[in-house]
Amino acid sequence: MNTPPAIAFDAVEQVFTGNDGAPIHALSDLTFSVARHEFVSVLGPSGCGKSTLLRLVAGLIAPTGGSVSIFGYPVKEPRDEIGIVFQKPTLLPWYSVINNVTFPMRHKYGRVESKDRARALELLDLVGLADFADKRIDELSGGMQQRVGIARALLLDPDILLMDEPFSALDALTRDEMSFELLRIWRDRPKTVLFITHSIPDALLLSDRILVMSERPGCIREEIKVPFERPRTLETLGDPEFTRLANHIRNRLFSKPVAA
Amino acid sequence: MTNLYDRTTTMSLRQQVLRLLDRFTPALAFVVLIGLWEISTRVFSIPSFLLPAPSRIIADGFAVAASTWAGHIWATMRVALIGYLLAIAIGIPLAVGLAKSRFLARTLYPALIIIQSTPIVAVAPIIVVTLGAGDLPRIVITFLITFFPIVVSTTTGLLATPEELIELSRSLRAGTRREVMQVRLPYALPYIFSALKISTTLAVIGAVVAEFVAADKGLGFFISFSTSFFKIPQAFAGLVFLVILSMLLFRTVGFLQKRFAPWSLPKNER
Incomplete structure (x- = not known):
């Protein structure tokens, strides 16, 4: 029996009404699918509808045309199979670190049991913050806060992890560190990951496949299979093929070739 | 070395x-x-009926029996506190309604602005006539004067909650009640506390204005009574107690915020 893909977009169109009342075509004729436990990056210029795409998968908005399905079921509302990591850590400063991680339980079911706390501690350990469980959020650096965000997204053990430019607010060094962290986490807890980014190196380092999007109205301009062996390391970044692919994507992103 | x-x-x-x-x-x-x-x-x-010396104010203050002071202070504090707590109890739920329902916002906001635009001091005599003697008109006047900043600030805070936090809540399908209780209201706390601080002084003003109009007890009554007999130093002593009362209420709210919601304060005030 053929298992349905984790995420499937079929001719999806998204039209918003702008502030002036004119329609804005965010996405047009978007078709792609993501297999279970695959790591797929969506790469595109700002305003190409990447975030819209993520919100469609999350069930936070409904498509104006076409269909979005998860494991073969059309998305009608947010589902438990999905965890979201936002661009900003989006933590709640009135809760401690551990209570931020258990927040999905508290928010969804109104109570947190000891097994949830144990699970949260396990996840904090996974993201390298075991010693910070009882700290306040403002005692953590930006990178640590984003790790808490990742632990929180994993609490309900989702099959699909949606990441909306999760490292874009971090400095360059922390970013690289977090990318390798994410690879390690993904190896320990295989998930279907849809990773929205505008960083070509991030996309190449992390993904099995990259979907390169065009400017608005967003559609897929090219699909790139990333050939590097896993586990990927710092050496991967130095591979000549890495540079070649990065240049290739860069040229696809800008419709006109860029002269230095 | x-x-x-x-x-x-x-x-x-x-x-x-x-x-x-x-x-x-x-x-x-x-x-x-x-x-x-x-x-x-x-x-x-300078003659004491124009500007009494601090020593004279203290002396005349002590000339009034402690039990008399206690009675006046308690009367004012009671009205100020009841009006204030009532404004919180009604203002915050109303703000939630205004923030969550466009219908409520469109029907109630104009009425709220009309109430706020009416000088409460001018309405006070009317309210006293309508509601008769006793604490009730004074509490209503205090309520009306403290209520508006609480509603406006709370609504602003509830609506200022970042979109991503709301999306997090929606992605968990937690429902409106938990969204308000666990996300929007805590997020609005810094806004709420700043309104609560402003409102403490307003509450004392409200109580005193009400006592000016009609009362037989309270610091406002005491001051107007003293001035009508040209006992200016004694009136000043009443004023001192009013200032202390106002400051105490203000400080209490500040203390509660520090104790129960330290994260809602700027870093250097925690």
Whole structure:
């Protein structure tokens, strides 16, 4: 029996009404699918509808045309199979670190049991913050806060992890560190990951496949299979093929070739 | 080396003195101001019915029996507190309604603005006539004066909640009640607390205005009563208690915020 893909977009169109009342075509004729436990990056210029795409998968908005399905079921509302990591850590400063991680339980079911706390501690350990469980959020650096965000997204053990430019607010060094962290986490807890980014190196380092999007109205301009062996390391970044692919994507992103 | 050591200790001593000075500057400034006031009333022989000397205010204040003071203070505090707590109890749920329902916002907001635009001092006599004697009209006046900032600030805070936090809540399908209780209201707390602080002083103003219009007890009544008999130093003593009452209420709210919601304060105030 053929298992349905984790995420499937079929001719999806998204039209918003702008502030002036004119329609804005965010996405047009978007078709792609993501297999279970695959790591797929969506790469595109700002305003190409990447975030819209993520919100469609999350069930936070409904498509104006076409269909979005998860494991073969059309998305009608947010589902438990999905965890979201936002661009900003989006933590709640009135809760401690551990209570931020258990927040999905508290928010969804109104109570947190000891097994949830144990699970949260396990996840904090996974993201390298075991010693910070009882700290306040403002005692953590930006990178640590984003790790808490990742632990929180994993609490309900989702099959699909949606990441909306999760490292874009971090400095360059922390970013690289977090990318390798994410690879390690993904190896320990295989998930279907849809990773929205505008960083070509991030996309190449992390993904099995990259979907390169065009400017608005967003559609897929090219699909790139990333050939590097896993586990990927710092050496991967130095591979000549890495540079070649990065240049290739860069040229696809800008419709006109860029002269230095 | 010894030289260097000596220098650092003198530096730290100097710094200590400066730090002490810095710490007590507000108190010192206050004492100097009172002193200047005392001296100028004596030097220029200002009559006490124009501007009584601080010493005279203290003396006349002590001439009034402690139980009399207690009665007036309690009367004002009771009205101010009940009106204030009522404004919180009604204002915050109303703000939630205004933030969550476009219909409520569109129907109630204009009415709220009309209430706020009406000078409460002018309405006070009418309210007293309508609601009769007793605490009720005073509580209503205090309520009306404190209520508006609480509603407006709370609504602003509820609506200022970042979109991503709301999306997090929606992605968990937690429902509106939990969204408000666990996300929007805590997020609005800094806004709510700043309104609660402003409203403490407004509550005392409301209670005093109400007592000016009709009362047989309370600090507002005491001040207007004293002035009508030209007992200006005694009126000033009543004023001192009003200031203390206002400051106490203000400080209590500040303390509660620090105790129960320290994260809602700026970092240097925690």
